[in-house]
Amino acid sequence: MTRTAVITGGMSGLGAATATRLADEGVKVIRFDLAPGADVVVDVSDSAAVNAAAAELGSIDILINCAGIVGPNKPLWEVSDAEWQKVFAVNVTGTFNLCRAFVPGMQELGWGRIVNFASMAGKDGNPNLSAYSASKAAVIAMTKSLGKELATSGVLVNAIVPAVIETPMNDDTSPEVLAHITSLIPMKRVGRAEEVAELAAWLASDKVSFSTGAAYDISGGRATY
Template sequence: MRRAIVTGGASGLGAATAARLRSEGIEVITVDLSDTADEVLDITDESAIAALADRIGPVDIVINSAGIVGPNVSLVETDSDQWRRTFEVNVVGTVGMMRAFIPGMVERGWGRIVNFASMAGKDGNPNLSIYSATKAAVIALTKSAGKELATTGVIVNAIAPAVIATPMNDSTAPDVLAHITSLIPMKRVGEASEVAELVAWLASDKVSFSTGAVYDISGGRATY
């Protein structure tokens, strides 16, 4: 049985992904700050990630879903602490999980990593400069790692959702949410189950000749 770890797995896209993977018979360990997760953990804590890796042993699939939106304000209203905090969660936390589990995957000759980026990382959403920049960083991270690991059997891809109906977007300012929804040609937000379906495919044996790629799930918003 393959084993997966899903960060941000207690709610939203992470929870939907965990449920979908379990439906395939995959053993899933959810990681989150919420006490409803299998492992309560702050992914910005490098020592805690290392302890987790030692405790749970081999993992075949890593889904980096944990993330925060950060402030909904104009660029000039942001401060350095807000930038540091959002990058710590969205980028450094993702890197920490990858560093902890990639070596074991390489040793076993098989692994799947799916990083959650966003359409914001491609287009840049107004009044979400920090979030947009972190998701652009996740895209570049995925492309770089995909090239590094291309001959190891470990595949690294990212998904770039548009607006999805999740608890995280409940805290997005209504005007911002309306703007980014208006950019979607299908004229609706996505469902978590739709995203989970794509993630499950990327975490499977069905994908074998794609790495360092970004898969849009945007209702037609993506232009490249």
Template sequence: MRRAVVTGAAQGLGAATAERLSGDGVEVIRVDRAGDVDERVDVTDEAAVADLARRIGAVDILINSAGIVGPNLPLVETALGAWRATFEVNVLGVVSMMRAFVPGMVSGGWGRVVNFASMAGKDGNPNLAAYSASKAAVIALTKSAGKELATTGVLVNAIAPAVIATPMNATTAPDVLAHITSLIPMKRVGEPQEVAELVAWLASDRVSFSTGAVYDISGGRAVY
């Protein structure tokens, strides 16, 4: 049986992904800093992440779903502290989890890492500069790691969703949410289960010749 760690698993895309992987017979360890999960761990706490890896041992699949929106403000009104907080979760949290769990995958000769980026990381969302920049960093991180690990049996890919119906978007300013929804040619937001289906595929044996790639799930919004 494959084993997976899913961060941000208390709600939204992380919860939907954990449920979908369980349906495929994967043993899922759900991680979040709060909520009804298997392990309460803050991904920005490097020592806590290392301790998690020691306690649960090697896994086959790592899903980095934990993320925050960050400041909903024009760039010049944002504070550096808010930028740091956004990058701590959205970028360094992914780095910490990969540093903790990828070595075990390499040792086993098989692994799947799926990082949650965003369409914002490709074309930028107004008044969400920190979030957009952090997700662009996740894309570059994925491409770099995918190349590094290309001959190890460990595949690293990312997904770039557009607006999805999750609790995180409840904290997005209504005008910003309306704008980014209007950019979707399908004229609707996505559902968490639709995203989870893509993640489950990327986390499986069905993917064998794709790494360092970014998969849009955007209702047609994709720009490149």
């Protein structure tokens, strides 16, 4: 049986790497993104657009919520309302919109895998990234709640919590911030997208069977809890 996966932010970075890895496993991958070439061009923060896309696709087996933005690199007191709201709209509301749209179909099937991408910033809090850190903490908490709600349904929900990974998402992050967060990694290097995609592929498979509502660190040793 061929399984179908929706991957948000699937055209670049961790989303693209995960799409490639799942396709290697024979999974039919549907990439949601705003970038040209996406299978479905959609703004994940727009609930109506997400619901329409989900209704057209029908039931899926795997949902990978990878779409995200870093947002402003500045002290909290300098962050504008618009900057704060945009980060939460994509990172938190986007994840909520996709889960809400596809969970019912997974429940009907009695099988599903949801993988939400969070960040080590959501556990530790990175300086000058208050909006991003807070949004990723929310993703972790949402994952834990949803995992409990679906625990006996056959639908497993887990989060991946990376430290800094070499992806285009970090292109606009200031060198000072990148240097700081890389210095916190005991392995003294940033991660690679394919390393994270390997974890995502496991969490999206039958091989994970007794784990839900969990946050999986992939941090080069940075994680402390």
